[in-house]
Amino acid sequence: MPRSKVYVKSVGMTTVADHWNDSILDLAVEASRGALKGHSKKPDQIIVGNMFSAVGARQEHLGALVATALGLAGIPAFKVEAACSSGGSAFNVGFNLVKWGAIDSALVVGVEKMRDLEPEEVSQALAMAESAEYTQFVGATFAALNGLLARYYMEQLGVTRDELSAIPVIDHANAVAAPHAQFRKAITPEVVSRSSMIADPLRLFDCAPVGDGAAAVLLVNDSAASGTKRKMAEVLGGKISTNDFSIYEREDMLDFKATRLAFKGALQEAGVAPGKLSTLEVHDAFSVVGALSLEAMGYSKRGQGAKDAKAGRYSRGSDLPINTFGGLKARGHPVGATGVYQIAEAYLQLTDQAGKNQVEGAKYAATQNIGGVDTTSAVHVFGRAA
Amino acid sequence: MSIQYWRIRDRYYRLIGSRCAECGAEFFPPLYRCRKCGSESIKDKEMPRTGKIMTYTHLHEPLPGFEAQAPLYLAVVKLDNGAKVLTQIVDSPDEAVKTGARVRATIRRALVDGDSGQIVYGFKFVVVN
Amino acid sequence: MHLMQSKNRAAILGYGAYVPYYRLPTTEIARVWKGGGSGPNIEKAVAGVDEDTVTMAIEAARQAVKMSGVESLGAVFVGTESKPYAVKPTSTIVAQALGQHHTLAADLEFACKAGTEAMQVITGLVGSGMIEAGLAIGMDTAQGRPGDDLEYTAASGGAAYVLGKMGKKAVAMIDCSTSFVSDTGDFWRRAHQRYPRHLSRFTGEPAYFYHIENSVNTLFKETGHKPSDFRYAVFHQPNPRFPVEVATRLGFTMEQIKTGLLNPLIGNTYAGSSPIGLAAVLDEAKPGDKILLASFGSGAGSDAFCIEVLDGITRTKGTNTTVRSMMERSTKIDYSTYSKFRDKLGK
Numbered sequence: 070m071p072r073s074k075v076y077v078k079s080v081g082m083t084t085v086a087d088h089w090n091d092s093i094l095d096l097a098v099e100a101s102r103g104a105l106k107g108h109s110k111k112p113d114q115i116i117v118g119n120m121f122s123a124v125g126a127r128q129e130h131l132g133a134l135v136a137t138a139l140g141l142a143g144i145p146a147f148k149v150e151a152a153c154s155s156g157g158s159a160f161n162v163g164f165n166l167v168k169w170g171a172i173d174s175a176l177v178v179g180v181e182k183m184r185d186l187e188p189e190e191v192s193q194a195l196a197m198a199e200s201a202e203y204t205q206f207v208g209a210t211f212a213a214l215n216g217l218l219a220r221y222y223m224e225q226l227g228v229t230r231d232e233l234s235a236i237p238v239i240d241h242a243n244a245v246a247a248p249h250a251q252f253r254k255a256i257t258p259e260v261v262s263r264s265s266m267i268a269d270p271l272r273l274f275d276c277a278p279v280g281d282g283a284a285a286v287l288l289v290n291d292s293a294a295s296g297t298k299r300k301m302a303e304v305l306g307g308k309i310s311t312n313d314f315s316i317y318e319r320e321d322m323l324d325f326k327a328t329r330l331a332f333k334g335a336l337q338e339a340g341v342a343p344g345k346l347s348t349l350e351v352h353d354a355f356s357v358v359g360a361l362s363l364e365a366m367g368y369s370k371r372g373q374g375a376k377d378a379k380a381g382r383y384s385r386g387s388d389l390p391i392n393t394f395g396g397l398k399a400r401g402h403p404v405g406a407t408g409v410y411q412i413a414e415a416y417l418q419l420t421d422q423a424g425k426n427q428v429e430g431a432k433y434a435a436t437q438n439i440g441g442v443d444t445t446s447a448v449h450v451f452g453r454a455a
Numbered sequence: 456m457s458i459q460y461w462r463i464r465d466r467y468y469r470l471i472g473s474r475c476a477e478c479g480a481e482f483f484p485p486l487y488r489c490r491k492c493g494s495e496s497i498k499d500k501e502m503p504r505t506g507k508i509m510t511y512t513h514l515h516e517p518l519p520g521f522e523a524q525a526p527l528y529l530a531v532v533k534l535d536n537g538a539k540v541l542t543q544i545v546d547s548p549d550e551a552v553k554t555g556a557r558v559r560a561t562i563r564r565a566l567v568d569g570d571s572g573q574i575v576y577g578f579k580f581v582v583v584n
Numbered sequence: 585m586h587l588m589q590s591k592n593r594a595a596i597l598g599y600g601a602y603v604p605y606y607r608l609p610t611t612e613i614a615r616v617w618k619g620g621g622s623g624p625n626i627e628k629a630v631a632g633v634d635e636d637t638v639t640m641a642i643e644a645a646r647q648a649v650k651m652s653g654v655e656s657l658g659a660v661f662v663g664t665e666s667k668p669y670a671v672k673p674t675s676t677i678v679a680q681a682l683g684q685h686h687t688l689a690a691d692l693e694f695a696c697k698a699g700t701e702a703m704q705v706i707t708g709l710v711g712s713g714m715i716e717a718g719l720a721i722g723m724d725t726a727q728g729r730p731g732d733d734l735e736y737t738a739a740s741g742g743a744a745y746v747l748g749k750m751g752k753k754a755v756a757m758i759d760c761s762t763s764f765v766s767d768t769g770d771f772w773r774r775a776h777q778r779y780p781r782h783l784s785r786f787t788g789e790p791a792y793f794y795h796i797e798n799s800v801n802t803l804f805k806e807t808g809h810k811p812s813d814f815r816y817a818v819f820h821q822p823n824p825r826f827p828v829e830v831a832t833r834l835g836f837t838m839e840q841i842k843t844g845l846l847n848p849l850i851g852n853t854y855a856g857s858s859p860i861g862l863a864a865v866l867d868e869a870k871p872g873d874k875i876l877l878a879s880f881g882s883g884a885g886s887d888a889f890c891i892e893v894l895d896g897i898t899r900t901k902g903t904n905t906t907v908r909s910m911m912e913r914s915t916k917i918d919y920s921t922y923s924k925f926r927d928k929l930g931k
Contacts, residue, residue: 189519196518202463203484206565206577207543208514208521213529216512217541221531224510224554268529269513313490317531317539318482320490322510468642468681523633523924546605546632548915562642562681563634574668576638576677584913 073290076301080413085251085282085401093126093182100283113172115146118159118179119405121194152198156408157438157447173293179409180283215355216268226372234261235378236359244395246425251401275356282403284410298454302419306338307449325365327446339450347431350411352439408438457573467577474500483538504560506534547582557583587806590711595754598746600647601863603910606630623736628851631740641723644744652746658715659688663698697881698855717748724854729779742856743863764798765885799888811835815873818844818861820880864907
């Protein structure tokens with residue numbers, strides 16, 4: 070069976086910010102141009118990761134729209150949607166197409182325009198990732214579902230407020246030196262515990278912010294790589310898994326099954342042992358989601374994710390620094406773009422381009438990108454290109 | 456908007472969920488295939504109208520359309536048959552809304568389409584004293 | 585003869601009331617509009633922001649149907665002046681929620697007496713053998729214009745009755761009733777208007793008293809009953825004073841009316857007012873007790889009933905949610921919360 074090695078050749082990102090002057094297409098083009106810079110050949114395909122352009126920008130059909138804007142009309146192009154894991158899922162499609170030899174190269178661009186909407190409209194757009202008939206119907210936002218989960222986590226497993234605050238604190242510390250991050254300011258646990266209440270017990274600083282952004286990566290196989298791979302990262306494995314759709318449909322609400330299965334599968338394909346990762350991008354859209362993700366991936370025992378974060382096990386300088394550019398909380402979470410930002414960040418680490426955030430000698434990195442409340446999880450594993 | 460909800464009004468009004476004809480497990484919302492045993496022989500079944508709170512949250516900014524109720528309580532309720540339901544908790548004092556509290560189903564306005572559109576009714580739960 | 589009596593008597597097989605959770609003290613209304621004091625009643629029951637006549641009717645009906653053990657309802661009638669829709673029946677939503685489809689469904693409107701006329705119509709349908717059992721509901725989320733005298737009393741609540749053929753399960757027998765009407769404009773609400781209007785003192789003598797005295801005296805005259813035959817009497821209660829006054833005029837004592845007199849604590853629930861008073865009476869009545877029920881609806885008319893409690897009442901004790909327990913499960917709100925709930929801001 071034809072199976073090519075797949076590389077991330079180059080990446081492009083906009084800052085995550087309130088891009089008042091940029092449209093969804095402006096953002097996608099800026100990130101795409103960054104990823105295509107220095108690559109003379111056209112990519113064979115464009116795959117756009119995006120969650121709610123129909124609501125956020127009254128725009129669908131993003132594949133052809135972006136292709137045209139880049140002067141690439143003619144090649145296949147389409148959008149992949151899997152809620153907040155749209156970016157990771159779009160990447161997974163590109164990875165598989167190149168890996169199995171269907172194409173030699175693909176441009177994967179994740180983009181989200183959120184700021185054209187008022188905050189309550191953003192809540193409504195995001196909630197569309199949950200059941201219209203049984204979740205939106207009761208007025209529940211994503212924050213509400215995570216609030217329900219956070220209380221359950223804290224009450225059932227004895228997790229404290231301060232422990233829950235540890236992951237947002239790590240994120241903000243890491244974002245200070247991240248040029249593309251939305252909030253480059255360190256915070257203390259008190260900032261989290263004193264921020265305004267959103268969905269009791271979750272507070273504002275437990276929740277990823279709203280922002281606009283786009284990130285793009287160029288995927289190539291050996292034949293399209295042409296030349297040195299010194300500045301490339303190899304995609305070693307990738308898997309998408311799903312959980313029972315809504316938290317209330319799950320036997321155990323605290324088991325992030327999608328992440329557990331996707332992480333296991335991706336590492337297996339990569340042939341990398343969990344202990345070998347140098348850095349990990351965790352989808353911490355909410356503090357509790359970060360903690361439960363670390364538990365699902367096996368780095369922390371049940372009920373220990375937040376406690377381990379507080380004990381410093383995931384901070385810079387530890388054996389497994391997470392979210393080295395700020396994660397969802399501080400780099401920002403332009404939902405459909407987030408999964409591609411994570412991959413671009415893993416690329417920066419593995420090609421020694423992470424600047425002050427560099428994890429010295431980083432050998433393997435993984436990214437975990439969730440849609441819903443661990444409803445879909447897309448995990449990818451990367452290594453240095455040989 | 457209203458047709459989507461009209462279609463499942465019995466689920467909203469009467470808590471009609473699913474029962475697996477093979478293993479007897481019951482579910483709400485309804486499903487197509489039993490999550491316990493995998494059987495596809497699923498029948499409609501009216502759920503018990505009482506249960507207890509597994510977890511809850513006090514939501515300060517609910518979805519558009521629910522502003523007048525903010526802040527509101529949401530809970531995952533485990534019904535007496537084991538099915539789990541996401542619901543609002545209404546007409547209950549703050550100190551009564553807690554994990555483990557007994558609740559019963561009631562019917563309320565769920566969605567109101569402005570001043571001239573239709574009113575969608577659905578279940579909510581109340582803490583039992 | 586003006587007496588309405590079915591050849592085959594109909595019986596109450598089940599009943600249920602609904603009183604919402606919120607209470608607005610009338611001192612709050614006085615504080616906002618009149619600079620002190622209080623209204624004629626102490627508090628009034630206020631529906632929550634997500635409640636309306638449909639939701640409250642279903643709650644009461646569920647209890648009534650459960651108590652009755654009836655599986656098939658041949659009629660579902662909702663008497664109300666606060667239909668959530670001007671056009672689209674309340675009764676079909678109630679029927680759907682009860683799983684009833686082969687049923688005659690209708691909304692009745694006659695100001696505050698639509699609930700008792702629903703009972704009369706169902707009595708006729710059952711008595712004639714057209715249906716086995718039917719549901720009569722009197723329920724309202726009554727509204728008074730902010731600052732108007734009506735605002736002190738206009739309240740939310742009511743009761744539902746499953747009426748069917750006599751039998752072992754019968755809680756009480758509807759022995760007979762009368763109706764008396766005339767064209768009297770004491771209280772009205774024109775189409776597309778949000779709040780009703782009323783003529784203050786005119787609502788008393790030519791309206792409330794004239795019609796109730798006529799319906800009850802007709803009942804007395806044609807049945808030979810006298811006030812002392814009744815253990816209980818329930819009159820429409822727009823305020824705490826009128827029912828006491830009309831009871832006295834007709835020869836009833838405080839002892840006979842106090843059980844069903846709920847206005848001081850919940851206000852005037854309009855079409856629900858006399859039906860919920862009857863429910864409170866049934867909560868404590870014993871077999872053999874006779875009950876006089878007299879409604880009043882502006883516009884105007886009164887229905888008077890002679891009801892006899894049967895052995896079936898004993899099976900309901902301790903199993904149903906009583907009116908008093910619903911009145912007790914409550915919380916006080918202030919005028920601003922009330923305004924938010926009843927959508928009075930800027931209206």
